[in-house]
Amino acid sequence: MSLPQLIMLPGPTNVPPRVYAAMCKPMINHRGAEFHDLYARMLDNGKKVFQTENDLFVLTSSGTGGVECAASNILQPGEKILVPVGGTFGERLAGAFKIYGAQVVELKVEMGFAPTSEQVRDVLNREKDIKAVAVIYNETSTGTTVRDLPEIGRAAKEKGALFIVDAISVLGGDDLPVDRWGVDVCITASQKALATPPGLALISVSKDAWAMIDRAKPRTEYFDLIKYRKFRDEKKETPFTPAVNLFYAMDEAFQMILEMGVDSWIMRHKKAARAYYAAFKGMGLSFFAEERSRSTVVVAVNMPPGISAKDLRDRLRKKYGVVVAGGFGNLKDSIFRIGNMGIVTPREVITTVSAVEAALFELGYLGTLGSGLKAAVPLLADL
Numbered sequence: 201m202s203l204p205q206l207i208m209l210p211g212p213t214n215v216p217p218r219v220y221a222a223m224c225k226p227m228i229n230h231r232g233a234e235f236h237d238l239y240a241r242m243l244d245n246g247k248k249v250f251q252t253e254n255d256l257f258v259l260t261s262s263g264t265g266g267v268e269c270a271a272s273n274i275l276q277p278g279e280k281i282l283v284p285v286g287g288t289f290g291e292r293l294a295g296a297f298k299i300y301g302a303q304v305v306e307l308k309v310e311m312g313f314a315p316t317s318e319q320v321r322d323v324l325n326r327e328k329d330i331k332a333v334a335v336i337y338n339e340t341s342t343g344t345t346v347r348d349l350p351e352i353g354r355a356a357k358e359k360g361a362l363f364i365v366d367a368i369s370v371l372g373g374d375d376l377p378v379d380r381w382g383v384d385v386c387i388t389a390s391q392k393a394l395a396t397p398p399g400l401a402l403i404s405v406s407k408d409a410w411a412m413i414d415r416a417k418p419r420t421e422y423f424d425l426i427k428y429r430k431f432r433d434e435k436k437e438t439p440f441t442p443a444v445n446l447f448y449a450m451d452e453a454f455q456m457i458l459e460m461g462v463d464s465w466i467m468r469h470k471k472a473a474r475a476y477y478a479a480f481k482g483m484g485l486s487f488f489a490e491e492r493s494r495s496t497v498v499v500a501v502n503m504p505p506g507i508s509a510k511d512l513r514d515r516l517r518k519k520y521g522v523v524v525a526g527g528f529g530n531l532k533d534s535i536f537r538i539g540n541m542g543i544v545t546p547r548e549v550i551t552t553v554s555a556v557e558a559a560l561f562e563l564g565y566l567g568t569l570g571s572g573l574k575a576a577v578p579l580l581a582d583l
C-alpha cells in the first residue's frame with residue numbers, strides 16, 4: 201500500500217487539495233490576456249498577504265532566487281551591508297551578497313539565539329556607511345525567530361540603511377506587516393507558510409529600494425528587477441517564461457489565505473506552535489532555540505541523550521508515514537525539526553505529536569504514553 205506521507209518538513213509542506221487542483225488547469229499563453237489577469241490578481245492579493253503597498257514580483261525560482269535577486273540588484277560592489285549570522289541561512293544570505301561584491305559585515309550570533317536590536321545598533325554605530333541591513337527573520341536551521349525585527353528595522357532606518365528581510369520560511373506563519381515594520385525588501389517562497397508547491401520566490405520592493413536599484417546598470421539577466429518592473433507595468437507579464445502552473449497554484453493559495461483572513465491564517469500557526477511546544481515539553485524534551493526566540497513555524501527539538509535523530513526520523517517515516525527534518529551540519533543528528541506551516545489543523549499537530557511520542561516510547565526514551573497529547577489537546581480547542 202502506498203499512502204501519501206504527512207510532510208511535516210520546514211518546507212516543502214503539505215499542499216491543500218484546492219491548490220493542487222488549480223495547478224491542473226490547461227496551459228495558457230503567458231503573453232496573453234488570461235495570463236495578464238492572473239498575474240495582476242496574484243500581485244494584488246499577494247500584496248495583501250505581505251501587508252504592503254510596495255511593488256511585488258513573483259520569480260520562477262526557489263527562495264534562493266529571491267535572495268540572489270536582492271543581492272544582485274540593490275548594492276554596488278564595495279558597498280557595506282550588515283548581516284546577522286546565527287545559522288545556515290544567515291551564512292547563505294551573507295554569502296550571496298559577497299558573491300555580488302558587497303562588503304559584508306557579519307554580526308555573529310550564537311546558534312539558537314536571535315540578534316537583538318541593541319547588537320545591531322552597536323554595529324551600526326561602530327561601522328560607518330552601512331547601506332543595508334539584511335536579516336533572516338526565521339532561521340530555519342535552528343528554529344529561531346528574530347523577535348526584535350521591527351526595532352532592527354527602525355535602527356537601520358535611523359542610519360539611512362535599507363532594511364532587507366529573508367522571510368522565506370515564515371511569511372504567512374508569523375507576524376510580518378511589511379510596511380508597518382519598514383521592510384524595504386521582503387523575500388519569501390511558495391513552499392512554506394503559503395501552502396504552495398516549491399518553485400516560486402516572491403520579493404517586495406519599496407521606493408527607497410528602487411532608489412538604490414535604479415542607480416546603476418543591471419548585473420543579472422534573469423533576476424533584473426528593472427526588467428521585471430518594465431514588463432509588469434507595460435504588459436502585465438514577466439520578462440521570462442513563468443512556471444504557469446505554479447502561478448495558478450500561488451494564485452489559488454493567496455485567495456484561500458485571504459478568504460480565511462491573513463490574521464487568522466497566521467494565528468493558526470501560532471496556536472499550533474503553542475501545542476507543539478507544550479507537547480514536547482510534556483514529553484520531557486527541550487528546545488534548541490532560547491524561549492523568547494522560539495519559532496512558530498519551525499519547532500527545533502533537542503534529541504534525548506542516547507537516541508539519534510536519524511533513528512527517530514526513520515521510524516516516524518517508515519512506521520507512521522510522518523516526515524520530519526533533522527538538523528544541518530553538526531546538528532544533523534542532535535535535533536529534529538518540525539515544519540508547522542502550510543496546512544495547519546489539529547490533524548497535523550495530533551498526528552505528529554502522537555507519532556513522535558509512539559516512536560520515542562518504542563526507542564526506549566519514554567516509559568509511558570500520553571504526556572504529549574495531554575499537553576497538546578487542550579491547546580487545540582479553538583484551532
Ligand SMILES: Cc1ncc(COP(=O)(O)O)c(C=O)c1O
Nearest residue numbers: 262263264289338340368369389
Ligand atoms: C530562511 C531561508 N532562506 C533561504 C532558503 C532557501 O530557499 P530555497 O531552498 O527555496 O531556495 C530557505 C529554505 O529553507 C530558508 O529557510
